[in-house]
Amino acid sequence: MIRYYSIGAAAFVVALLGVLGWLILADRSGGDRFAQCRETAIAGGVASVGGPFELIDHTGRAVTDAEVITEPALLYFGYTFCPDVCPLDMARNALVAELLEERGHDLLPVFVSVDPQRDTPEVLAEFVGIFHPRGIGLTGSEGQVREAARVYRAFYNVHPAEDDFYLVDHSTFTYLVLPEEGFVEVFRRTDTAPDMADRVACFLDRR
Numbered sequence: 001m002i003r004y005y006s007i008g009a010a011a012f013v014v015a016l017l018g019v020l021g022w023l024i025l026a027d028r029s030g031g032d033r034f035a036q037c038r039e040t041a042i043a044g045g046v047a048s049v050g051g052p053f054e055l056i057d058h059t060g061r062a063v064t065d066a067e068v069i070t071e072p073a074l075l076y077f078g079y080t081f082c083p084d085v086c087p088l089d090m091a092r093n094a095l096v097a098e099l100l101e102e103r104g105h106d107l108l109p110v111f112v113s114v115d116p117q118r119d120t121p122e123v124l125a126e127f128v129g130i131f132h133p134r135g136i137g138l139t140g141s142e143g144q145v146r147e148a149a150r151v152y153r154a155f156y157n158v159h160p161a162e163d164d165f166y167l168v169d170h171s172t173f174t175y176l177v178l179p180e181e182g183f184v185e186v187f188r189r190t191d192t193a194p195d196m197a198d199r200v201a202c203f204l205d206r207r
Contacts, residue, residue: 031104037202041187050175050183055112055144055168058125058137068136072204073108074187076177077154079115079126079168083191086111092193098200099197105204110177112148113139114156115168152183176200178207 042049053065076095078086097107105114109132113119116139119127124137139145149156156170174196176185184203187196 006139010024012068023109024068024141033206035205038185041201042186046183049151049153049186053144053148053151055138055140055170056121058121058128060121063138068110068138069179071106071108071152072093073110073153074200075110075152075177076173077111077112077114077149077152077156077170078168078172079113080123081115081125082168085172089172089174089189090131090135092189092196094135094198095193096196096200097132097134099193100204102202103197103201105201107200109135111135111137112139112145114149114154114170115139115158116140116142116145123137143180176203180205181207188201 017202039049047178051065055063055068055134057063057068067144074092074096076086078089080086090109097109100107109128110157111128113124113156119137119139121139128135138148140148148154152175154173156168158203159166172189174187174189174191175183176187178185181186184198187199
């Protein structure tokens, strides 16, 4: 087991460095109306991240991205069996939504599972309900999940199972997605809820 995780960890670091390559510091130049809100720039442009997906929500309903992103959303890729990172990040994202609700803005915390084998709609319903009453959980077939992760440049790697137990390495970015605009900003897991709320509000005030 140690050997499996050592090899997997090394592969994950290499892949993650590749993923991080598309995220650089923004210079705040350019003519778009969100320029003053951006703290990151995307190699290839904002339009190169995000896109259509077809998944299954936590109620068991087949949905498209257009049916999920009906209002501003924070999109996060993880899995419910995650021992530490995912619950902390989801709790933070839910807090961002609560802070913005106090300012009169609606924001959806959306959790996309990269572990469809274990994360059934029922499991996701319980998981997202812990963090926010309007939270949305998404799963699907392995192919559907892989495609959703691809369009958002999210990385994940499922470790070999031993005794029905396995971990999943994954990137930990949170994506701000707006209806009709699509992806507009990415947040690192080191960003705090108050800072994220301020940055998200900047985008929402300029829609």
